[in-house]
Amino acid sequence: xxxSEALERFLHTDPGDVGCDEAMAVLHIFAELVAAGADxxxxxxxxxxxxxxxxxxxxxxxxxxAAITNEHP
Amino acid sequence: MKSDPPLALGSFDSASEEWLxxxxxxxxxxxxxxxxQLLVCAARREIHRRSTGVRVTGPELDDLAFQAAxxxxxxxxxxxxxxxxxxxxxxxxxxxVMFEVSTKLARHFWRRSDMPSQPVDWGRLADRFGIQPDExxxxxxxxxxxxxxxxETLTDRQRQVFVAIVVNGVPLDALLEEMGGTRGAIYKMLxxxxxxxxxxxxxxxxxxxxxxxx
Numbered sequence: 282x283x284x285s286e287a288l289e290r291f292l293h294t295d296p297g298d299v300g301c302d303e304a305m306a307v308l309h310i311f312a313e314l315v316a317a318g319a320d321x322x323x324x325x326x327x328x329x330x331x332x333x334x335x336x337x338x339x340x341x342x343x344x345x346x347a348a349i350t351n352e353h354p
Numbered sequence: 355m356k357s358d359p360p361l362a363l364g365s366f367d368s369a370s371e372e373w374l375x376x377x378x379x380x381x382x383x384x385x386x387x388x389x390x391q392l393l394v395c396a397a398r399r400e401i402h403r404r405s406t407g408v409r410v411t412g413p414e415l416d417d418l419a420f421q422a423a424x425x426x427x428x429x430x431x432x433x434x435x436x437x438x439x440x441x442x443x444x445x446x447x448x449x450x451v452m453f454e455v456s457t458k459l460a461r462h463f464w465r466r467s468d469m470p471s472q473p474v475d476w477g478r479l480a481d482r483f484g485i486q487p488d489e490x491x492x493x494x495x496x497x498x499x500x501x502x503x504x505x506e507t508l509t510d511r512q513r514q515v516f517v518a519i520v521v522n523g524v525p526l527d528a529l530l531e532e533m534g535g536t537r538g539a540i541y542k543m544l545x546x547x548x549x550x551x552x553x554x555x556x557x558x559x560x561x562x563x564x565x566x567x568x
Binding site (some may be wrong): 282283284285287288289291293294298300301302305307308309310312313330331334335336337338340341343344345347348349351 | 363396399400401440442444445446448449451452454455456480483484485486492493496497500520522525526527536537538541542545548551552555560561562564
């Protein structure tokens, strides 16, 4: 990837991105949907867009997903 | 003081219902202890998962895990009435652990780093995106246009956030510790900055316009 392509990718913003507050409010619901392989619901597209773009929310999501998929009974 | 209304049990999965009953009933103390243990394990695993970037090891890792789990437990117990059964109870509770781990690691960042001083090292911006200003005139032009757009199109606050996160590599949550406000507000400033910079670079012919739906 060239510098121009990397910059272009970073500056791209998704108008459907719901932002941190909305994504965090449903993070537990979304994580269970993803863990169950059912994350393609249209109402969560903006959440998925946000988690792709926001480093800290993405980290919280990755951690939550890891916690529920590695959970001991 | 007004007491909380009783939890409306019955719409939750059986394990979640069990947690809620025990956390609000006669076995509360024992249930709080079990929940705390669960949250400590989750916090420890999470800090370990993230620790490559923040260099937390040994007793320090355990301290952070206990602090994060303790604060998460306080939040969970305080917000028990807000649990609506949209996920398993433990998934909802782990979410608080993730928030607390993020906050603790952000504080930890400033114990090992200082806010970079002025002036801004624009060479870092070139490095961040792999732009090679010395070798290719196209790269140099793009970098100059980006720096100009940062100056001309962003508000002071947007520029401050962009420089801290993108140029100086300060994690967003760590910047939040310095600037105050909320994660969402800082993210929005960065989001608007990205959108404005892209628009300026497209107008100047340095980037191609986006197509509908891309």
